[in-house]
Amino acid sequence: MKIKEVNILIVGVGGQGTLLASRIIGKLAGLYGLDVKLSEVHGMAQRGGSVVTHAKIAERVYSPVIGEGCADFIVAFEKLEALRYTQYLRDGGTIIVNTQEILPMPVITGAAEYPSDAVKTLKRSYAVISTDALAIALKSAGNAKAVNIVMLGILFSKMGVTLSDAETALAACVKPEFLEINKAALKAGYTL
Amino acid sequence: MVKRQLMLGNAAIARGAYEAGVRVVSAYPGTPSTEISEVIATYKEVYAEWAPNEKAAFESAVGAAYAGARAMVCMKHVGVNVAADPMFTVAYTGINGGLVIVAADDPGMYSSQNEQDSRFYARSAHIPMLEPSDSGECKEFTKLAFELSERYDTPVFVRTTTRVAHSQSYVTAEERKELPLKPYVKNVKKYTMMPSSAVLRHIEVEKRENKFKADLAEIGVNTIEINDKSLGIICSGVVYQYVKEACPSASVLKLGVVYPVDTELVRRFAAEVKRLVVIEELEPFIEDTLKAAGVKCEGKNLFSLQGEISAALIKNKLYGEKIKTNTDYAPPRPPVLCAGCPHRGVFYILSKLKLTVSADIGCYTLGAQAPLSAVDTVLCMGASIGIAHGFEKAAGRAQSNKTVAVIGDSTFIHSGITGLINAVYNGSNITLLILDNSTTGMTGHQEHPATGKTLKGTSAKILDLEAMVKACGAESVRIVDAYDLPAVEKAVKGAIDEDGVSVVIAKRPCALLGKTRGVPYAISECKRCGMCGKIGCPAIRKNADGTMTIVAEQCAGCGVCAGLCKFGCIKKPEKNLKKT
Structure with missing residues (x-):
């Protein structure tokens, strides 16, 4: 199936690999001959802060930033981050969420509480696909860093992208020596 | 070679400079401008360097332009302040080879200490300024900037904002146009700025x-x-892109040249439309120009001086459309010092000793966050030392005994050295801590004069920080391992008790450089004392029963927490120990 227009918001914690994920989405848009813009966050927020990356695909893209209420997909590498950005989801959009918990410092210090029922809260209001991407990454790729690729696998499957197109986009963005483990992670997410 | 590819705005600026035949590029790293230099360094035809600060970088580029080469200097908005001295006067001398200045503003302060608007520099120095709206224009406008620079004998600004610098869109790469070095001809009236010649150049x-x-x-x-x-x-x-999305039917005047504003064109446009609105991030720069020219318009009556504009915000302000807000609760997640960060233990000691800390710009600004909460002031690059010195001069020795300046290695070299010389020269009684993590950390690990490597990856002479501070006249220098907390505490206590300027250099490479990543620690039979939670390590979490756990995937194995546990509960697991 060929995609025509899609807005994907990738959210997570600095260091989880949101930049690589968005670049693979960018490559995919290129395969389909579509216009694409990606907006990234560099610098201070990457030090364990909340990070958000925008990927917009269409015949013609103007703003590189997805507006509130305009995301077809929110791909959350951490469940608290899914909660933080729900205003970006369009009516009828889907949240794909990794159930992994990474505690923010205010929770570690006791100044705030981590919501105990984050996924349940999300499911009350939105279409949600939740999965333990960390476990899948460890099992399929043997590496916790492959969480981002597992999540992409799920996204591409829901977008109706073929696995072979997804693999082509992946191969264009990762170093050859890491391609096999990343392909394993992609497939594990895709076939979930 | 003609190839369409997805490119970061910063990479597109580098590409444009490359295609324009740039020969020399100098810069100091600063978000959101850093990647321009990192990309340009990959082109073998271009000489590219990290300079110790933006002023030094600027002067390198000016020298190259005088010599007849096309040259570029790149910096973040606050870097323009540092480079402003040569910048104002090179506007008088003009150039020989084309000179392009890239200034990257940061509306919304994703990684900055203020939201200043670089466009005012263009106006006050009389330097033309171009502003691209996506990566394609980043490349085209940079090429145009070189042409205009040579055609009008002036430096030319290319201004970006974070959303342009750090967004990717399509760029068509073209061949580089190799240009011969223009001959340099001695011309005192043009290049030697003293009153008699500067008076003439100001006319020009x-x-x-x-x-x-x-x-x-x-x-x-x-x-x-x-x-x-x-x-x-x-x-x-980038506001143009937001406007096209928010108001597809509106008439639009897009300014590619933001200084000088084409007021004639604006008048013609104003005469065509019923309602005229200027939409710009930060200051009312274009709006004020229009109003001074007698053009009636709206602008900052609708939009704030603060933060970014978006398509949703434009629809809200012009059409009253509501912006969807979040109704789900999520506790904040501020950036933190990484697991294994060598700065963590130092800030823990400063906090424990209840010292007043003037800190500086870099990752270690994060020492201000709870639970370390060890920082009192952060102002600008290099300011920590001057602030500690001034604090002591005002409040006296009793206060200075509790006041320390904290600065990183790259920031010290950038603009801390003159502050140190001032403190020594004027008989200060301050303690300076240099947190030497052997890199420029926050901007993403760039080389600097004390790392032994250049931007191009070649080896370089290593600036010896100890010899440097001693040469400034600070004779008392203690060097400690930043992971060795008892040693850090002893050194800091010893240093603050001394008269005069004393220095502690805490050394340990940044944990993200991958050189120090060790076997993860684990907690067994936790006594719930909570000591390990006081260092604010993201790898340590508290369980519901009050015990603490180390998340193995996140632990960098630095062992700082193990040193704090009075009960010896934090150890490397036995099976891992055997491996090491």
Whole structure:
């Protein structure tokens, strides 16, 4: 199936690999001959802060930033981050969420509480696909860093992208020596 | 070679400079400008360097331009402040080879300490400024900037904002045009700025600017799209993209040249439309220019001086459309010092000793966050030392005994050295801590004069920080391992008890450089004392029963927490120990 227009918001914690994920989405848009813009966050927020990356695909893209209420997909590498950005989801959009918990410092210090029922809260209001991407990454790729690729696998499957197109986009963005483990992670997410 | 590819705005600026035949590029890293230099360094035809600060970088580029080469200097908005001294006067001398200055603003302060608007530098120094709106324009405008620089004998600004610098869109790469070095001819009246010659050059500046203004139509990057005439919008940069998304039917004047503003074109556009709105991030720069020229318009009556604009915000302000807000609760997640960060233990000691800390710009600004909460002031690059010195001069020795300045290695070299010389020269009683993590950390690990490597990856002489501070006259220097907390505490206590300027250099490479990543620690039979939670390590979490756990995937194995546990509960697991 060929995609025509899609807005994907990738959210997570600095260091989880949101930049690589968005670049693979960018490559995919290129395969389909579509216009694409990606907006990234560099610098201070990457030090364990909340990070958000925008990927917009269409015949013609103007703003590189997805507006509130305009995301077809929110791909959350951490469940608290899914909660933080729900205003970006369009009516009828889907949240794909990794159930992994990474505690923010205010929770570690006791100044705030981590919501105990984050996924349940999300499911009350939105279409949600939740999965333990960390476990899948460890099992399929043997590496916790492959969480981002597992999540992409799920996204591409829901977008109706073929696995072979997804693999082509992946191969264009990762170093050859890491391609096999990343392909394993992609497939594990895709076939979930 | 003609190839369309997805490119970061910063990479596109580098590509444009490369294609324009740039020979020399100098910069100091600063978000959101850093990647320009990192990309340009990959082109073998271009000499590219990290300079110790933006002023040094600027002067390198000026020298190269005088010598007849096309040259570029790149910096973040606050870097322009550092480079402003040569910048104002090179506007007088003009250039020989083309000189392009990239200034990257940060509306919304994703990684900055203020939201200053670089466009005012263009106006006050009389330097033309171009503003691209996506990666394609980043490349094209950079090439144009070199041409204009040579045609009008002036440096030319390319201004970006975070959303342009750090967004990716399509760029068509083209061949590089190799240009011969222009001959350098000695010309004292042009290149030697003292009153008698500067008076003459100032006349040229005004003439040049008038000529540039008159030629704006021919320069051609200001564009008008006439659609529905009931609403006309004037904008530039990424805001143009927001306007096209929010108001597809509106008439739009997009300014590619934001200084000087083409007021004639604006008047023509204003006459066409019923309602005229200027939409711009940060200051009312274009709006004020229009109002001074007698053009009635709206602008900052609708939009704030703060933060970014978005398509949703434009629809909200112009059409009253609501912006969807979040109704789900999520506790904040501020950036933190990484697991294994060598700064963590030092800040724990400073906090424990209840010292007043003037800190500086870099990752270690994060020492201000709870639970370390060890920082009192952060102002600008290099300011920590001057602030500690001034604090002591005002409040006296008793206070200074509790006051320390904290600065990183790259920031110390950037602009801390003069502050240290001042403190020594003027008989200060301060303690300076240099947190030497052997890199420029926050901007993403760039080399600097004390790392032994250049931007191009070649080896370089290593600036010896100990010898440097001693040469400044600070004779008392203690060097400690930043992971060795008892040693850090002893050194800091010893240093603050001394008269005069004392220095502690805490050494340990940044944990993200991958050189120090060790076997993860684990907690067994936790006594719930909570000591390990006081260092604010993201790898340590508290369980519901009050015990603590180390998350193995996140632990860098630095062992700082193990040193704090009075009960010896934090150890490397046995099976892992055997491996090491």
